Amino acid sequence: MPKNKGYLQRTLEFHKNYKSKIAPIFRSYEAFRKKELAKFWFMIISGILMLCNFPLMLLLSDSILSDIACDYFVAYLILMMIFMTLGILLLFIAPKKIKNFAMKIKSDCLSKLLEVFGxxxxxxxxxxxxxxxxxxxxxxxxxxxxxxxxxxxxxxxxxxxxxxxxxxxxxxxxxxxxxxxxxxxxxxxxxxxxxxxxxxxxxxxxxxxxxKNSWLLLWLGLSMPLIQMLIEQPAGCLIAFVVLGLICWGGSKILYKDEExxxxxxxxxxxxxxxxxxxxxxxxxxxxxxxxxxxxxxxxxxxxxxxxxxxxxxxxxxxxxxxxxxxxxxxxxxxxxxxxxxxxxxxxxxxxxxxxxxxxxxxxxxxxxx
Incomplete structure (x- = not known):
């Protein structure tokens, strides 16, 4: 392919390439996309419902356990833990479907789209x-x-x-x-x-x-622990906060004085x-x-x-x-x-x-x- 292509020619070739090579692949993937989307929402909704059931089961545990034998107590706890674990697992796995789908599309189509870029x-x-x-x-x-x-x-x-x-x-x-x-x-x-x-x-x-060499960013990084303590001891931490800022500013001037x-x-x-x-x-x-x-x-x-x-x-x-x-x-x-x-x-x-x-x-x- 010739290297020195003008913008207009490259644009025309790109859209021609899209219609002839990419669009048919995309159409074949549309049904697959809808299935993956349905699985995604199923996992999200199921995960939320399972996590919502966990506190509800805790609230009902006193009344339920009073009516069942002690032999079922462990089984009840295991059931609650299963619900919670499955809920967390589903919510953790579901977002990966977004990334995996995007990567599959790129793997199959990106090289064809890039052809016009040389x-x-x-x-x-x-x-x-x-x-x-x-x-x-x-x-x-x-x-x-x-x-x-x-x-x-x-x-x-x-x-x-x-x-x-x-x-x-x-x-x-x-x-x-x-x-x-x-x-x-x-x-x-x-x-x-x-x-x-x-x-x-x-x-x-x-x-x-x-x-590079931003003393303000360095100051903010070193000051984070002080900011967390500022609520408990405002006066002392505020002074330390200001002093640390001056040290970072002065230090950056000294350390980088020989730089361009x-x-x-x-x-x-x-x-x-x-x-x-x-x-x-x-x-x-x-x-x-x-x-x-x-x-x-x-x-x-x-x-x-x-x-x-x-x-x-x-x-x-x-x-x-x-x-x-x-x-x-x-x-x-x-x-x-x-x-x-x-x-x-x-x-x-x-x-x-x-x-x-x-x-x-x-x-x-x-x-x-x-």
Whole structure:
């Protein structure tokens, strides 16, 4: 398949491919989807009813046990425990049907849908963008736990790229003192520059404190135990809370004083500046990178993924985007919606196309732009 396809041609081929190859498969799966949906609701309703019966049986236990022989007491308790266990088990298993159905659809159809995108492969949970690369981008604060879902890798117009749907967390402590701070949830996009970017340029949504070396995020993490104690001992904990904040702020200044200094970049687009901040260690290079056309495509990424927050980093020989969203991305079919309607497939196409459009903007295959 030719690599340099225009957006319009690719769109036409995608929908042609959908009608000829995917739609017939989806129609054959519709009856299966309805059966799986019926099983899902049966398990949910049954689980709830069983758990609701447990407290009812406890309330009635005194009157019931007074009328039956002691020999039946153990059997009665076992019956209650069976009801409770089955209820919990059904409610635990039921949500897995949603994930399993989506994975089955992807396994059977995704490779056919991706044909029009050329050199691209789908994976799941492999961490194709490793933790070291995420830290190198400076887009994320410290994290020690990671969950990865859909991933894509390939090449477009000679540009290698990686796409990773991931969730980053910073977890500390255990038991009642366990804290879990969300660092990032969404999609990370990385592709290679045609030359080494010697300076760093970053974009982040205003109010995003989850970037690397954020003293505020560190403060919140360390302060969680104090916040829990604040109700019992307000005065002492409040003082400790403020002091800890000052220590985190001062410590971050000392620890990272030798790191690359990023100054704010003032851009001419008032709509963009109202929502985002731009920083760079080189103002001239930043203005060369952050053109009007780039800003337009960057905002299109937000729209395609329905995101409220987004950030970007130019560093070394890489460009990385991090689009924050709680939505389940890159889905082509749902247990709860008819497969005969192409809404999910259209959304999937728009998500991938917005990424290809961003890569296309830099025209890295022609060695111009950066």
């Amino acid at each position: 050199d691209i492969r789908w994976q799941n949970g492999k961490n194709i963008i490793d933790d070291w690369e995420l830290n190198r981008s400076a887009l994320f604060s410290n994290f020690n736990t990671r969950y990865t879902d859909d991933e894509f890798s390939g090449s477009f117009k000679g540009v290698p790229f990686k796409i990773c749907e991931t969730n980053l967390l910073q977890i500390s402590g255990s038991g009642k003192s366990r804290t879990c701070i969300p660092v990032f949830k969404g999609v990370v996009i990385q592709f290679k520059s045609n030359k080494i970017i010697r300076n760093r340029t970053m974009i982040a949504t205003k109010g995003d404190f989850t970037a 200094r990023l100054d704010e970049v003032k851009l001419e687009d008032p709509k963009f500046c109202k929502k985002f901040n731009a920083y760079s260690s080189d103002q001239v290079e930043a203005r060369y990178l952050l053109t009007t056309a780039f800003i337009e495509r960057f905002q299109n990424l937000n729209t395609a993924f329905g995101a409220k927050k987004a950030k970007c980093s130019f560093y070394g020989d890489k460009i990385m985007f991090a689009i924050s969203t709680n939505k389940n991305l890159f889905e082509i079919g749902s247990l709860f919606k008819s497969l005969e309607k192409p809404e999910a497939v259209n959304k999937f196409y728009n998500e991938l196309s917005s990424i290809y459009s961003m890569i296309d903007y830099f025209k890295l295959d022609e060695k111009v732009g950066l």
